[in-house]
Amino acid sequence: MAKHETPLLDQLESGPWPSFVSDLKQEAEARAKNEKGIDYQIPVDVCDDLLGVLELSFKHGRTHWKHGGIVGVFGYGGGVIGRYCDQPQMFPGVAHFHTMRVNQPAGKFYTTEYLKQLCDLWDLRGSGLTNMHGSTGDIILLGTTTPQLEEIFFELTHNMNQDLGGSGSNLRTPSDCVGQARCEWSCYDTQALCHDLTVEYQDELHRPAFPYKFKFKFDGCPNCCVASIARADISFIGTWRDDIKIDQEAVAAYVGGEVPPNGGAHSGRDWGPFDIQKEVIGLCPTECMWLEGGKLMIDDRECTRCMHCISVMPRALRIGDDRGCSILVGAKAPILDGAQMGSLLVPFIKVEEPYDEIKEVIESIWDYWMEEGKNRERLGELMKRQGFQRLLEMTNIKAAPQHVQEPRHNPYIFWKEEEVEGGFGRDVDEFRKHHQR
Amino acid sequence: MEYEEAKEKIVAGLSKKKSKTKFYFNDLAKILGEKPRAAKKFITQMVQEEILEYWSSGSTSLYGLKGVGKQAHAEHED
Ligand code: SF4
Numbered sequence: 335m336a337k338h339e340t341p342l343l344d345q346l347e348s349g350p351w352p353s354f355v356s357d358l359k360q361e362a363e364a365r366a367k368n369e370k371g372i373d374y375q376i377p378v379d380v381c382d383d384l385l386g387v388l389e390l391s392f393k394h395g396r397t398h399w400k401h402g403g404i405v406g407v408f409g410y411g412g413g414v415i416g417r418y419c420d421q422p423q424m425f426p427g428v429a430h431f432h433t434m435r436v437n438q439p440a441g442k443f444y445t446t447e448y449l450k451q452l453c454d455l456w457d458l459r460g461s462g463l464t465n466m467h468g469s470t471g472d473i474i475l476l477g478t479t480t481p482q483l484e485e486i487f488f489e490l491t492h493n494m495n496q497d498l499g500g501s502g503s504n505l506r507t508p509s510d511c512v513g514q515a516r517c518e519w520s521c522y523d524t525q526a527l528c529h530d531l532t533v534e535y536q537d538e539l540h541r542p543a544f545p546y547k548f549k550f551k552f553d554g555c556p557n558c559c560v561a562s563i564a565r566a567d568i569s570f571i572g573t574w575r576d577d578i579k580i581d582q583e584a585v586a587a588y589v590g591g592e593v594p595p596n597g598g599a600h601s602g603r604d605w606g607p608f609d610i611q612k613e614v615i616g617l618c619p620t621e622c623m624w625l626e627g628g629k630l631m632i633d634d635r636e637c638t639r640c641m642h643c644i645s646v647m648p649r650a651l652r653i654g655d656d657r658g659c660s661i662l663v664g665a666k667a668p669i670l671d672g673a674q675m676g677s678l679l680v681p682f683i684k685v686e687e688p689y690d691e692i693k694e695v696i697e698s699i700w701d702y703w704m705e706e707g708k709n710r711e712r713l714g715e716l717m718k719r720q721g722f723q724r725l726l727e728m729t730n731i732k733a734a735p736q737h738v739q740e741p742r743h744n745p746y747i748f749w750k751e752e753e754v755e756g757g758f759g760r761d762v763d764e765f766r767k768h769h770q771r
Numbered sequence: 772m773e774y775e776e777a778k779e780k781i782v783a784g785l786s787k788k789k790s791k792t793k794f795y796f797n798d799l800a801k802i803l804g805e806k807p808r809a810a811k812k813f814i815t816q817m818v819q820e821e822i823l824e825y826w827s828s829g830s831t832s833l834y835g836l837k838g839v840g841k842q843a844h845a846e847h848e849d
C-alpha cells in the first residue's frame with residue numbers, strides 16, 4: 335500500500351514511455367520489503383516521501399525544496415548539493431535529500447563489480463535512486479542525509495578509488511565521448527585528455543573560485559556525441575588537416591547497393607535505393623564533392639570536416655591521418671542570455687602528451703575570465719560583452735580567417751594606437767610642408 | 772600579503788556587512804585586493820581552518836563565515 339495517494343503522478347505512468355514514477359514506486363516497494371536485510375542508514379520510506387512531495391508540488395504548482403545549502407565533505411566546495419524539503423513534518427523521509435555527484439570514469443566504462451559496489455553503497459547510505467548520468471556526465475546519487483556524506487565519501491575514495499565530481503562555481507566534471515576505445519572516427523584519444531585534465535585541475539574541480547560554472551567536454555570528431563559544441567565552455571573537437579581517405583571500390587559498392595549506407599542504421603523503413611547524389615553529395619554543406627567518371631572527388635581545401643559523408647559511407651571514406659582537435663569556446667544553455675554554440679578559437683592543435691599547449695590555452699582563458707567575468711557570468715557571455723577580439727588578445731592568439739563568422743556589417747575599423755605604425759602622434763612641421771593652414 | 776593579514780581582512784570585511792552573510796569569491800578577492808589565483812590560496816586555507824564555509828545552490832558557490840546566517844540555524848548544521 336503506497337504511503338501517499340499520488341493521482342497526478344500516476345497519470346504520468348499512462349503514456350507510452352517508461353516513467354520515472356514507476357521507478358520510484360518500485361524502489362519504494364523494494365525498500366519496504368527489504369529482502370536483502372539491509373541496515374538502512376537513512377529513512378526507509380525516503381522514496382515514498384519523495385513521491386509525496388512531488389505530488390504536492392504538482393498540486394501547488396510550486397517547488398517544496400529549499401534553495402541550496404552549506405553541506406559538503408570536508409575541504410571540498412563541490413560534489414554535494416544540499417537539498418532540504420520545506421515540509422519536513424509531512425515528508426520526514428526527505429527532510430534532507432542531498433545529491434552527490436560522482437566523477438564518472440572517462441568514456442563511462444564500468445565493471446559490473448564496480449556498479450554493484452556503487453549500488454550497495456547507495457542502498458545502504460542513500461535513497462537507492464541514481465541518475466546515470468546527469469547532463470554534465472557525472473554519476474548522480476540522489477538523496478541522502480547530512481550525517482551520511484562523509485561516510486559515503488570515505489567509502490568512495492578509500493575503497494572504490496573514486497572521487498566526487500564538480501558542482502557550483504567549479505570546473506565541472508570533464509566529460510568525453512567513448513573515443514578511440516571503440517570509435518574509428520576518433521581523431522585523438524579523448525579519454526586520455528579528459529583524464530589528464532581532470533587530474534591536473536583537481537583544485538579547480540573541488541575548490542570553487544570561478545565566477546560561475548565551467549565545463550570541458552571532449553568529442554573525438556565533429557559528430558559530437560557529448561554535444562560539446564553546444565554545452566561546454568571549452569569544447570575539444572577532433573579534426574584532421576590532411577585529406578579524407580577515399581576507397582573508390584567501396585564507394586562503388588555503396589552506389590551498387592552492396593553495402594547498406596549509414597552502417598545499416600535507419601533500416602526500419604524502406605528508403606528506396608541509395609542515391610549518392612541526393613544523400614551525400616547534395617548534402618555536403620560546403621558543396622565540395624562531385625562524381626567524375628564514377629569516382630567520388632572531394633576538394634579537401636573546402637571541406638569543413640562535418641563528418642556527414644563519412645558517417646553515411648564509413649567503409650568508403652575515412653578521416654585523414656594528420657589528426658588533432660579544434661578548440662571552441664563559450665557554449666552554454668539559455669540561462670541568462672539565450673543559448674549559444676561554441677565559437678572557434680583554435681582551428682587545429684595537436685593532442686599530444688603532456689598537452690602543454692592545450693593547458694596554456696585553458697589557463698589563459700581562466701586568467702581572463704576570473705578577472706573580468708562578473709558574478710554568474712559564463713565565458714560565452716563575457717565574450718559577447720567584451721567581443722571576440724578581446725579574447726584573442728587575452729589568449730595571445732592571432733586572428734585567423736577561421737575566426738570570421740560572417741562578412742562584417744560595420745564599415746568602420748577601430749585602430750588602437752599600438753596597432754598603428756608610429757602611433758597617433760604626428761610631425762606638425764612635416765604636415766604643414768604639404769598642407770596650408 | 773601574509774596569511775594572518777589576509778585572515779584579518781576577510782573576517783573584518785565580512786563581519787562588517789550585517790545584512791549579507793554569503794559572498795561571491797570575487798567579493799572576497801576584492802576585500803583582499805589580490806588577483807583571483809593569489810586570493811584563492813588564502814581563502815582555501817581559511818576553509819580548511821573552518822573560518823569560512825562554502826554554500827552552494829548547486830549551480831553557484833558562495834562563501835560565508837562559518838555558522839553565520841539563517842541557513843545554518845534552519846538546517847541544524849551549526
Ligand atoms: S564524437 Fe565522433 S569519435 Fe566520439 S564517439 Fe562520437 S562519432 Fe566517435
Ligand code: SF4
Pocket residue numbers: 617618619620621622623632636637638639640641642643644
Ligand atoms: S566531411 Fe562534410 S564538408 Fe567534408 S566533404 Fe564530407 S560532407 Fe562535405
